[in-house]
Structures are given as C-alpha cells and as structure tokens.
Amino acid sequence: MQYENTLEFARQQDAADPLKSFREKFFIPQHNGKDTVYLTGNSLGLQPQSTREYIQQELDDWAQLGVEGHFQAKNPWLHYHELFPSLLAPIVGALPHEVVAMNQLTVNLHLLMATFYRPTKDRFKILCEAKAFPSDQYALESQARLHGFDPKEAVVEVAPRPGEYCLREEDIIDAINQHGPQLALVLFGGVNYYTGQVLPMQAITDVAHNVGALAGFDLAHAAGNIRLQLHDWDVDFACWCSYKYLNSGPGSVAGAYIHERHCTNTELPRAAGWWGYEKDTRFQMKPLFKAIPTAEGWQLSNAPVLSMAAHRASLDIYAAAGMDALTQKSKTLTGYLFHVLDEINAAQEVKVIEVITPRGAGEHGCQVSLLMLQKGREVFKALTERGVIADWREPNVIRVAPVPLYNSFEDVWRFGEIIREVL
Numbered sequence: 149m150q151y152e153n154t155l156e157f158a159r160q161q162d163a164a165d166p167l168k169s170f171r172e173k174f175f176i177p178q179h180n181g182k183d184t185v186y187l188t189g190n191s192l193g194l195q196p197q198s199t200r201e202y203i204q205q206e207l208d209d210w211a212q213l214g215v216e217g218h219f220q221a222k223n224p225w226l227h228y229h230e231l232f233p234s235l236l237a238p239i240v241g242a243l244p245h246e247v248v249a250m251n252q253l254t255v256n257l258h259l260l261m262a263t264f265y266r267p268t269k270d271r272f273k274i275l276c277e278a279k280a281f282p283s284d285q286y287a288l289e290s291q292a293r294l295h296g297f298d299p300k301e302a303v304v305e306v307a308p309r310p311g312e313y314c315l316r317e318e319d320i321i322d323a324i325n326q327h328g329p330q331l332a333l334v335l336f337g338g339v340n341y342y343t344g345q346v347l348p349m350q351a352i353t354d355v356a357h358n359v360g361a362l363a364g365f366d367l368a369h370a371a372g373n374i375r376l377q378l379h380d381w382d383v384d385f386a387c388w389c390s391y392k393y394l395n396s397g398p399g400s401v402a403g404a405y406i407h408e409r410h411c412t413n414t415e416l417p418r419a420a421g422w423w424g425y426e427k428d429t430r431f432q433m434k435p436l437f438k439a440i441p442t443a444e445g446w447q448l449s450n451a452p453v454l455s456m457a458a459h460r461a462s463l464d465i466y467a468a469a470g471m472d473a474l475t476q477k478s479k480t481l482t483g484y485l486f487h488v489l490d491e492i493n494a495a496q497e498v499k500v501i502e503v504i505t506p507r508g509a510g511e512h513g514c515q516v517s518l519l520m521l522q523k524g525r526e527v528f529k530a531l532t533e534r535g536v537i538a539d540w541r542e543p544n545v546i547r548v549a550p551v552p553l554y555n556s557f558e559d560v561w562r563f564g565e566i567i568r569e570v571l
C-alpha cells in the first residue's frame with residue numbers, strides 16, 4: 149500500500165476499514181474530554197462496553213440463586229469454563245480440547261512445567277531468551293531449584309548479537325543443537341515483550357523435538373495479536389494471559405494449551421486438583437486422582453466466574469471480528485506506523501528514532517518498540533501531556549501497539565504528529 153503521512157489519508161483509511169465499527173464496542177479512556185490515543189493494548193487491553201452486562205448476569209444469578217447458581221444460573225457455574233475452548237481454540241490455533249481457561253499466567257507456567265519439565269541428571273537444561281520477562285525468569289529459575297539444580301547451570305539464555313536487539317533464528321537453532329543432549333525444555337516468549345519480535349515458533353519446536361527436548365511458549369504478547377497454529381506447529385504446551393490483547397480486565401483469568409498427544413494422556417504426572425478430575429465421578433470425592441482426558445485435566449480449582457464473564461465478553465468480540473480480519477488490519481496499521489516513523493526520521497538531520505522491532509512479514513505483530521536516540525523523555529512527556537498513552541521502558545524505549553480492534557489510522561497519525569512537533 150502507498151501510505152501518506154496526512155490526516156486526510158488516515159481518515160480515508162478509517163472510513164474504508166471493515167473493522168471500524170469495533171472501536172465503538174470499547175470504552176476509550178478520556179483526556180481533557182477527548183478520546184486518548186490509547187497505544188498500550190499490549191499492556192492492558194481496553195474494556196469492552198459489554199463486559200459490565202456479562203458480569204452483571206453472574207452477579208444477578210448469584211444474588212437470586214446463591215449456591216443453586218452452580219446448576220441454575222443462566223450459564224451454570226459448574227460448567228462455566230466449558231464455554232471457553234471453542235472461543236480460545238481459533239485464537240491460538242488449537243483443537244478445542246487442547247485449551248483451557250484457568251488461573252493466571254505465571255501460575256499456569258508453573259503447572260505446565262510441573263508436567264513438562266521433568267529433568268534427569270543428564271537432561272536438565274532449559275533454553276530461553278536472555279532478559280525474558282521477569283516473572284518467567286523467576287519461574288524458570290525456581291523450577292530448576294525445585295528439582296535440585298543450580299539455575300546458573302540449568303537455565304541457558306540465548307541473547308541478541310552485540311549491537312543487535314532481536315534474536316536471530318540461526319542463533320536459537322544453534323543453541324538448541326549445541327545443548328541438545330542436555331536439553332529438557334525449550335521455552336520462549338512467542339512475541340518478545342520488549343522488542344515486539346515474533347519468534348519462529350514452528351522452527352524452534354521442530355529443532356527442540358529433533359534433539360529430544362520439549363517446546364513450550366509464553367504467549368502473553370502473542371495471544372490475540374498474531375496468527376498462531378499451536379497444534380499444527382506441534383508445540384507441546386503454551387500459556388498466556390487475557391488482560392493484554394485479549395481485553396479481559398486486570399489480572400483476569402489466563403489460558404493454557406496442551407498438545408493433544410499429551411492432554412489425552414491421563415497418566416502424565418501433574419499438580420492436580422478436584423476440577424481436573426473426571427467429571428462423571430468427581431463428586432463421589434474418592435481418593436486417587438483420575439484426570440479428565442483434555443487440557444481441563446490440568447485445572448485445579450472451580451472456575452473464577454466473575455473474571456471469566458469479563459473474558460467471555462471479550463472473546464465474543466474476537467469471534468465476531470475473526471483473527472483473519474484482525475491480523476490483516478494489524479499488518480496495514482502497523483505498516484502505517486512504520487511509514488510515519490520513517491518520515492519523521494527522514495525529516496531530521498540526524499536519526500532520532502531507531503525502530504528495534506523487526507519489519508519482515510511474520511516477524512512482528514502490532515507492537516512497535518522505538519529506541520529514542522535523542523529527546524526520548526521530552527517526546528514521551530509531550531505524548532502524555534497531549535493525550536497519548538504509550539509505555540516507557542528504561543533507559544530509552546517507547547513501546548506502542550496500535551491494536552486492530554480499537555485503534556485507528558488517525559490514532560497513528562496523531563501519535564506521529566506530536567513527535568514531529570516536539571522535534
């Protein structure tokens with residue numbers, strides 16, 4: 149597409165956008181009585197206007213029915229979690245029985261590692277990205293310790309080359325091969341939270357399997373952002389949160405995926421709880437755990453219905469929009485952001501913004517990370533004062549994510565215009 153950095157062009161694109169009506173389904177935070185330019189859907193997605201209704205339904209049923217709501221609520225709470233697989237499966241590219249909505253992200257990471265990180269004396273290493281999200285680092289480190297290994301030896305990191313920001317596929321592959329016989333698990337973020345780089349999940353999974361290791365992914369920044377094909381890629385397990393791109397509210401219920409070949413295996417060791425127990429006989433409350441032969445078999449507790457109601461409000465919107473249309477718009481919208489930033493750079497004597505997010509097809513989702521070579525704080529301050537909500541990472545990175553559900557081309561233009569004026 150021929151982009152133009154003008155308000156007129158941005159408005160034309162918005163008028164022709166087949167997803168334009170979706171913006172009206174969300175509350176857009178206000179600044180001086182006007183819509184903010186909200187570019188942090190990668191951190192906390194906006195509230196759908198329908199969320200209140202979905203939660204209200206459960207509050208009303210609880211008020212009127214008390215404990216009977218487990219069976220008699222409009223959406224009986226006993227089965228509430230069963231509403232999710234058909235909504236989540238198309239978002240992560242899984243079969244419905246491979247996915248479950250439960251707990252929160254870091255909790256799920258631990259639960260999945262309880263099953264899929266089963267180190268031995270010879271095969272005990274976990275390969276991950278350097279500077280992984282802190283919670284993931286702590287999870288990996290503590291899992292190594294739980295099994296009696298020194299994390300300094302057990303957790304192996306792959307870093308970008310000196311002077312580079314993103315990981316190279318060949319470096320990841322080399323590292324997997326290099327540690328091959330000692331590798332128990334390869335675990336990466338599907339989309340890097342700092343750079344926005346999409347990792348080659350299929351290639352990583354293939355090579356991990358070749359050396360006899362398992363492959364898992366943290367999809368916090370991938371779920372609802374990019375096209376995923378977890379089942380076809382043969383990924384062993386994955387987990388994600390629902391409050392970033394998936395717009396389900398702060399700390400809302402998370403998700404997990406377990407490949408069919410594993411989730412149907414009720415013999416797999418796990419940290420178990422009653423909600424993972426075979427449904428027909430669960431309430432006989434007998435000793436000895438019998439797992440449900442789906443991803444539900446990893447559930448511990450009964451469903452957090454209030455946060456799940458918010459999750460459902462958002463997933464119904466995802467289902468109406470469809471991942472194809474969303475990723476299509478995402479490419480065009482992010483392409484426009486790249487264009488606007490290039491024009492800003494071109495107008496300066498010395499480059500001010502280094503875009504560290506890779507631009508190749510399939511290498512990025514909607515998040516773009518800008519390394520500010522000059523005037524970073526000034527620019528960020530001006531953005532904030534003028535109603536742009538972006539994200540600042542020390543020492544000098546601004547992360548922005550124009551998300552296709554509710555951001556517009558005009559949002560991107562306004563963002564660029566403020567930077568241009570400050571410079």
Ligand SMILES: *Cc1c(COP(=O)(O)O)cnc(C)c1O
Binds near residue numbers: 284366368
């Ligand atoms: C957002 C995020 C988390 C947050 O974990 P919670 O358990 O939801 O608090 C963890 N890991 C990554 C990669 C993230 O992006």
